[in-house]
Amino acid sequence: MENIYNPYENVLKVMDEAVELGGLSTDMYEMIRHPQRELKVYLPIRMDDGSVKVFEGYRVQHSNIRGPFKGGIRFHQNTDLNEVKALATWMSLKCAVVNIPYGGAKGGITVDPSKLSKTELMRLTRRYTFAIESIIGPDKDIPAPDVNTNAQTMAWVLDTYSMLNGKPCPGVCTGKPLELGGSKGRPSATGRGVVISTKLILAEHGEKLEGTKIVIQGFGNVGANTARIAFHRGAVIVGLSDVSGAIRCKDGLDADEISKFVEEGHLLSEYESEGVEHISNDELLLTDCDVLIPAALENQITDKNAKDLKCRYIVEAANGPTTAEADSILKDRGIVLIPDIFANSGGVVVSYFEWVQNIQILTWSREQINKMLEDILTKAFADIKAVVAKQGCTWRMGAYIVALSRLITANEVKGLFP
Known part of the structure; x- marks a missing residue:
């Protein structure tokens, strides 16, 4: 009988590995496991x-x-x-x-x-x-x-x-309409953060976003905004998918045109254009590209398909799209993966900005918000990079070590009650 994927067991497995690799306090870590x-x-x-x-x-x-x-x-x-x-x-x-x-x-x-x-x-x-x-x-x-x-x-x-x-x-709450105290830049923030993450890891390897071939699995809020922002910055979107199926075009898809088509109430399975082929979601994940961006649900990249991926980078826009078993395969294959807890954090960062504006009765411009978002993600990327360089580990392990060390330190400073 096939084991049923449990996302909570998966995250615990990754955290356990990060704590061991980073030499972090196991006493205070027990509080974080629950x-x-x-x-x-x-x-x-x-x-x-x-x-x-x-x-x-x-x-x-x-x-x-x-x-x-x-x-x-x-x-x-x-x-x-x-x-x-x-x-x-x-x-x-x-x-x-x-x-x-x-x-x-x-x-x-x-x-x-x-x-x-x-x-x-x-x-x-x-x-x-x-x-x-x-x-x-x-x-x-x-x-x-x-x-x-x-x-x-x-x-x-x-x-x-x-x-x-x-x-x-x-x-x-955050993510509200502007008329009720929502923040400018919030609807596109997660997608914008994914694009910033992609730009940062490409630059780390001497590459640029412009001309980079990208496949995006999922065309909800995050996937659609990622596609549009990357498209406007010169990336070539070669594949997209939604609940109805996937489309692919080796010469690139027009993200603006497709977004308008979907916003009118259509599904990608209905989209037709010169050079566009309709494929399955499984085929989309195996499309030849530079960057694969899973932006749907968890448990998409597994030990069953990780060995066949044809990308050089994975940037996780969804939460938990890659299993721990797949991580090991990707590492052995030399595929660089930027983990969800960093890559899709743009949404919560701008939610934080929205919350601050609400409780202090402030409003900030879109330009100010986008700049603060990029500044925070650039600093966080540098923090992760330092751990990756020191430990010789993957970017996921680096991000987890940074995050867990901050949580464990906070626990140690506060102590146990009573």
């Missing part, structure tokens, strides 16, 4: 046809040792507790590696949002917010969008929480 709180809630809502349906929801708060919990909410039919625990753990590591004062959390509801109407999604979001209201807040736990959630979802979270507390509370 989430501080796991909440499961049942969410009854009235469907449009008058029936009542109950959904399962989760909120896992992994660590607030370095600041308030922070993490998105995803709506997906395969979401379960182990996935949310893994995502919360990755958030703690992500915030630590870019050195912003947040801890990690994550939320999710087991639901296929494509099968619910907008009013049903609103009721579900509001019910979920009501169920977790006691453990979230601007100084406790700040949710944000994730897979299949967006600014509209956050508007419902904000309104529900504010009504329950009797006052406007814009700092309770």
Whole structure:
């Protein structure tokens, strides 16, 4: 019987290896291996046809040792507790590696949002917010969008929480619409961070983004913004995919044209243009390119396909797209991988900017936000690079050692209570 992939076991395996390699304190590390709180809630809502349906929801708060919990909410039919625990753990590591004062959390509801109407999604979001209201807040736990959630979802979270507390509370979540205290640059921040990460690792090897052939798996918010920003900076996008399938063109795809096509309600399987071929997602991952950017879900690059990849770099836009077993294969093959906890951290960095603007009643320009984002990622990249050079390890191990050393040091300084 084939083993079922458990993302939480995968992240623990990688952390254990990083702690050993970095010679970090195992006593304080034990605190980081376990989430501080796991909440499961049942969410009854009235469907449009008058029936009542109950959904399962989760909120896992992994660590607030370095600041308030922070993490998105995803709506997906395969979401379960182990996935949310893994995502919360990755958030703690992500915030630590870019050195912003947040801890990690994550939320999710087991639901296929494509099968619910907008009013049903609103009721579900509001019910979920009501169920977790006691453990979230601007100084406790700040949710944000994730897979299949967006600014509209956050508007419902904000309104529900504010009504329950009797006052406007814009700092309770990030990724909100601009009209409700959202930040300029937030919708594209994760994709922008992925492009910055790609540019940094290419420069490390004496290469430029311009002319680089890129394949992007996933065309949601992160994948689409990554494609557009990289396209505008001269990269050649040779492959893209969404839930309907993948497209490929050796001469490059027009990311702006395809984004407009998708925004009009179409799927990539419907897109036709000269030189474009329709392929499977498995074929897309094996496309000949310089940089492969997985921007979909976890468990995409495994021991089954890692040996056949035809890229030189992997930049993880999704959370946990590569298994620990695949990491070993990629290392042996000399494929350079920039890990998720750094590569896709642009979203949480700009969420931090949004939160700061909310609690201090400020507004910053897009240009200022984009510059601060690049400055933070460039500094974090240098921190990881120093560990990679010292330890002779992969970039994933370097990033994990940086993150875990900060979390463990914070634990040591605070000590145990009581």
